Amino acid sequence: MDTFMQAAIEEARQGRDEGGIPIGSVIVHEGRILGRGHNRRVQQGSAILHGEMDAFENAGRQPAAVYREATLYTTLSPCSMCSGAILLYGIRHVIVGENQTFMGEEALLRSRGVRVEVLDDATCIGMMRDFIAAKPELWNEDIGV
Amino acid sequence: MDTFMQAAIEEARQGRDEGGIPIGSVIVHEGRILGRGHNRRVQQGSAILHGEMDAFENAGRQPAAVYREATLYTTLSPCSMCSGAILLYGIRHVIVGENQTFMGEEALLRSRGVRVEVLDDATCIGMMRDFIAAKPELWNEDIGV
Numbered sequence: 001m002d003t004f005m006q007a008a009i010e011e012a013r014q015g016r017d018e019g020g021i022p023i024g025s026v027i028v029h030e031g032r033i034l035g036r037g038h039n040r041r042v043q044q045g046s047a048i049l050h051g052e053m054d055a056f057e058n059a060g061r062q063p064a065a066v067y068r069e070a071t072l073y074t075t076l077s078p079c080s081m082c083s084g085a086i087l088l089y090g091i092r093h094v095i096v097g098e099n100q101t102f103m104g105e106e107a108l109l110r111s112r113g114v115r116v117e118v119l120d121d122a123t124c125i126g127m128m129r130d131f132i133a134a135k136p137e138l139w140n141e142d143i144g145v
Numbered sequence: 146m147d148t149f150m151q152a153a154i155e156e157a158r159q160g161r162d163e164g165g166i167p168i169g170s171v172i173v174h175e176g177r178i179l180g181r182g183h184n185r186r187v188q189q190g191s192a193i194l195h196g197e198m199d200a201f202e203n204a205g206r207q208p209a210a211v212y213r214e215a216t217l218y219t220t221l222s223p224c225s226m227c228s229g230a231i232l233l234y235g236i237r238h239v240i241v242g243e244n245q246t247f248m249g250e251e252a253l254l255r256s257r258g259v260r261v262e263v264l265d266d267a268t269c270i271g272m273m274r275d276f277i278a279a280k281p282e283l284w285n286e287d288i289g290v
Contacts, residue, residue, distance in 0.1 A: 047201045048193065048230065056192045064289050084229025084250070085193065089289045105229070108253075144209050144234045 004028050005097060005119065008073045011038040011051065012127055018043050021142055022127040023051040025074040025082075027059045027091075029066055035059025041142055050142070051075065052082035056089070067091060075124045077104035079143060087112055097124030101132060102143065149173050150242060150264065153218045156183040156196065157272055163188050166287055167272040168196040170219040172204045172236075174211055180204025186287055195287070196220065197227035201234070212236060220269045222249035224288060232257055242269030246277060247288065 004026055011024025015038035024038040037054025040046045049057070052074050062070075067089035072078075077099035078086060086094060086109060094109060096118045106116045132139045149171055156169025160183035171181040182199025185191045194202070197219050207215075212234035217223075222244035223231065231239060231254060239254060241263045251261045277284045 041206065045206055047205055047207070047234075048198050053193050060192055061186065061190055061286065062192070064286065067289065080229040080232040081226065082229070084225040084227070084232075087225040087229075089192075141206065141209065144212065 002073075002095070004033070004071075004073045005075075005095060005121065007033060007036060008051075008075050008097065009121075009123055009127075011036055011055075012075045012124070015039050015043075015051070016127065016131065021138065022131050023074070023076045025051040025055040025072065027055050027067075027070050027072050029062075029070040034062065034066070034070060039142070042138070048081070050079065050082050052078055053085060056085055064090060071095060073097075075121075076128060077102055077106055077118070078109075079104045080108075083109050086114065093117075095119065097121045098128070100125055101128035147218075147240070149178070149216075149218045150220075150240060150266065152178060152181060153196075153220050153242065154266075154268055154272075156181055156200075157220045157269070160184050160188075160196070161272065161276065166283065167276050168219070168221045170196040170200040170217065172200050172212075172215050172217050174207075174215040179207065179211070179215060184287070187283070193226070195224065195227050197223055198230060201230055209235060216240060218242075220266075221273060222247055222251055222263070223254075224249045225253075228254050231259065238262075240264065242266045243273070245270055246273040 012022040016022035020042040021039040035058035040049035075097035083105035157167040161167035165187040166184040180203035185194035216238040220242035228250035
């Protein structure tokens, strides 16, 4: 397992252990984690802090040249909001833990030239399956359903 | 002038007066402002709090049925991140102050069935022209350039 996806999974687990939605993300530049985060809908009553958004917020105000060379890791296929942030900052490489429990905007990202790799990671799939089975309403709220 | 666009402009002016980027937004449901906000890149060192995102964050955890019936007002054409949030929450009507100083993802929004109206408002255009002329680097940072 890639150590950066492992870090994203640790973020997801931390979110789960806080009673939140188990999705985590890290943004990596030149082999170093610039920002890491996890979904904070429950913990902060946030409508916008998905895992990827939290990672961007923690990475902070970076020059465009830095974001353009960064890779974003996320445990779950990125939704339209997080995909939009990826496009805004010109991230060109996204590594996705899994897209079986939710298929985000991978096609849109690819159509704009982003390289999207999907790992089909069993740990990521299991975390989301367990969470969706336990709290389907919370999951639906998070994806706007 | 529509009172809700006027409220978005007041948010933009507040942002400008704080030394920030003059873009504001309000989200309206059944004639009432659910959430309002302005760009907070400078004020909070935020990479994600564009005006529209700040309005979503302040509107908070609303049921999908509420966001689906809401209208989003923004002084400037929404970038890919903010357009992605609009799609995530199923907002079906977006009213844009202007798109002359920046053209966001209006075509993507329309292709997904969102009604996008552009007002070509002189106040909104003037605020952005003055800001971009005064602080071009800050503006480029905000749009990932």
